[in-house]
Amino acid sequence: MDLWKPQPVGRLPRFRQSLSRKSCVLDQLLQHCLNALVLGGTYALLGIGLTLIFGIMRVVNFTHGELYSFGAYMMFMFVMLLHLDFFLSLVLAMLLGIALGAAIEFLLLRKLRGADIDTTMLVMIGAWIAMQNLEQLVWSGVAKSIKTPFPSSPLVMGALSVSWNRLFVLAVALGLILCTYALVNRTRLGRAMRATFQDPDTAALMGVDIGTIYMSTFALGSGLAAAAGALLGPIFVVTPTMGDLASLKAFAIVILGGLGNIVGATIGGFILAFIEELGAGYISSGYRDAMGFLLIIAILLVRPTGLFSRKERIG
C-alpha cells in the first residue's frame, strides 16, 4: 500500500522545478514573439506595397508575389553568380523590382486604364502565370540558397536567440516601412498620391499627372515586394513558386488592415506573423499557413471592411 503513496518530495526542489518550467514557458513565448517580429516586418512590406497599388490604382495585383520571387532571384544572381557585395545586391534587387514594376505599369496597365476591373484582373493573372513560368524556365525548379555575410552563430540574449541575418531583415524592413510612410505623408509626390486615391478627377484638376502617379505607385509597391523577397530569400530558399503564398498572405494582410491603409497594412502584417508563429508553436506547426487565413475569415465575418478601415483611405 505504501508503495502506491506518492514519494515525498522536498518543497524546495519542487518549487525550483516549477519555477524553471515557468521561465521556460516564458522564454519560449518570447522566442516566438521575436520570430514573429522578424517575419512581420517582411509581411508588412508585402502588405503595404499591395495596399498602395490597390488603393490608388484599383488594380488587383496578382503579380505581387512574382515581384517578391523576382527580388529573391535577383539577390541569388547578384550574390551567388556575380559575386557582388550582399548589401549592394539588396539595393540592386530592390531597384530592379522598382524598374520591373514601372515596366508592368507602362506595358500592361497603362493601356487598361478605364477598362473593366475584370479585364484588368484577367490580364494580371496572365502576367502572374507568365512570369512564374519564365522564372522556372530561366532558373529551373531547383531551390536555390543564398549565402549571407552574417555570422552563423546567432545573437544569444539569455535563453533567447536570433540570427544576425533575421535581425538585419527586421531592421531593413522597419527602415523601409518608415521611409514609405514618410514618402506618402511628407512629400509632394506622396501628397499627390493621397489626393489621387481620394479623388482622381479633382487631383487631375490640381495638375497632378495621374499617369505618373500610377506608375510611381506600382513601381513603389513592386519595389517593396522585391525587397521583401530579397530579404527573405537568404533566410529560406528561392523557388519559382515562392511568390504564391507570399501573394496570398499579402492579400490577407491588405484585407485585414483595410484597403489603402498603410498603417493598417503594417499592423496587419505583424498580426498575421504573430498568429502564424504562435499558432505554429502552440497549436500545430502543420497548420502554420492556415492559421492566418482562419483568423482572416473570422475577422471578416465580424468586420467585413477590415480591422482598421475608416471607410477607405490612404495614409
Added chain:
Amino acid sequence: MSFGPISAKDTLVLKIEGLVCRYGKVSAVRGLSLEVRKGEMVALIGANGAGKSTTLKAVSGLIRPAEGRLIFDGEDITRASARHILRLGIAHCPEGRRVFPYMTVTENLQMGCHLRRDAAAVTADMQSLFDRFPILYDRRAQTAGTLSGGEQQMLAIMRALMSRPKLVLFDEPSLGLAPTMVDRVFDIIKGIQAEGVTVVMVEQNAFAALELSDRAYVLEQGRLKLSGTGAELLHNPEVKAAYLGA
C-alpha cells in the same frame, strides 16, 4: 491709362467654338459656341443635363471634346492636358466642392498649388487667403472632411485661387449650402472678379447667377438657347418662365 479697363474688358480670354462632348454615345454638348472677355463674370444657366458642367470639364481638360475648338488667351487648348491648362491659368472649382476629405485644410491648399515651385510666394498667398478666411485658418490642421459644407466650399474656392488663376470656373458654388452661406459664397466670387480674375460660373440658382454676372448664356440640351447681359435675361419672359419660376 484711361483706356485700361475698357480695352481690357474687350480682350477675349476664352473662346469656345462648336464644342461637342460625348459620354459614350450620348452627346452632352452639341455644338456650343461662346466667348468670355477679360475680367467679366459669365454665367451658364440651364436645366439639369443641359451640358453646363460638361462644358466646364472640357475647358479644364478633364474630358476631351469630340469636336470643336477651345481657345484660351490665344492658345488652342482643345487637346491640352488638365495639367497644361492649369499652368496656363484656368482653375476649376468643381461641383460638390470635392475637397480631399482625409487631407488637412493646409494640405488641400497645397494641392491647389501643386504645380507652383515658388515656395515663398505660395506661403504668402496662403497667408493672405487665410487672412480672408480666418475660420479656415483656425481649422488648418483639421481634415477637410470634418468641415461644414460652407467651410468646404470656401476651402474649395481658396484651393482654386492658390494656383493664381486668370480664369476661374465655378461649378454650382451654391449647391447644398445654407441660405446665409450662399450669399457669402457669391460675395466671395464677386470679390474675386473685383480683383481682376475672369469668372465663369455654372449655377442652378439662375436668379442669383443672372443678378451677379455681367453676361449669361442659357443652355438647353447641349445647345445655346439664349445669351445676353444678366439684366436682359432676368427680364426675358422665356427665361422667367423656364428658370426663374415666375
